[in-house]
Amino acid sequence: MAEGIFNASPPSGWRASSAGTEPAQRVRPEAISVMTEIGIDIAGNRPKHFRDSLGPDVALVVGLCAEEACPVVPGARSEHWQLRDPAGSTDLNVYRELRDELRRRIDGLIARLEERAPDPESPTPEN
Numbered sequence: 001m002a003e004g005i006f007n008a009s010p011p012s013g014w015r016a017s018s019a020g021t022e023p024a025q026r027v028r029p030e031a032i033s034v035m036t037e038i039g040i041d042i043a044g045n046r047p048k049h050f051r052d053s054l055g056p057d058v059a060l061v062v063g064l065c066a067e068e069a070c071p072v073v074p075g076a077r078s079e080h081w082q083l084r085d086p087a088g089s090t091d092l093n094v095y096r097e098l099r100d101e102l103r104r105r106i107d108g109l110i111a112r113l114e115e116r117a118p119d120p121e122s123p124t125p126e127n
Contacts, residue, residue, distance in 0.1 A: 001031050001099055002064065004042040005106050011113045021071065023047035028087060034095040038103075062109070081105055 003018035010016065024047045035042045050071055061078045063070030070080040083101060086094045 001035055001042065001095075002062070002102050002106065003045065004035050004040045005099070005102055006110070008040050009110070011110055014113060017048070017053045018045070019048040019050040019053035021050050021068065023049050024087065028095075030086070030090060030092055030095045031099075034092060034099050037096075038099070079109070 003016045006014075006016035027042060027045050027047060032043050054073060058073055058076045061071065061073045061076050063078065063080045064083045064085075065080055066082045066084045070078070072078060083098060086098050089095070
């Protein structure tokens, strides 16, 4: 859900890629449903492992970690948002609450990223 929300209106030069330490086999239908409610289609997204998303262009890692330790990527800024994983639930309201909290936090993150002037000597952050 976070990837879809961020990539719906990312700051110039940025894109998000979502990954986890224990990715599911598929995106939960509840997540797809509540994102569709706000006009974001994540039906084509696939869960990815964290190690498959790492690369030299990773500029920021936002860990959504409530029950587990958030991963650290050397050389990348990081933020840790303590948000519960709703994967064990089929209650759409649980997913809506998470979606709405993600939107609030991502809106704040995007505002902070847009405030920072890009350094012309640095590569463009793409993750």
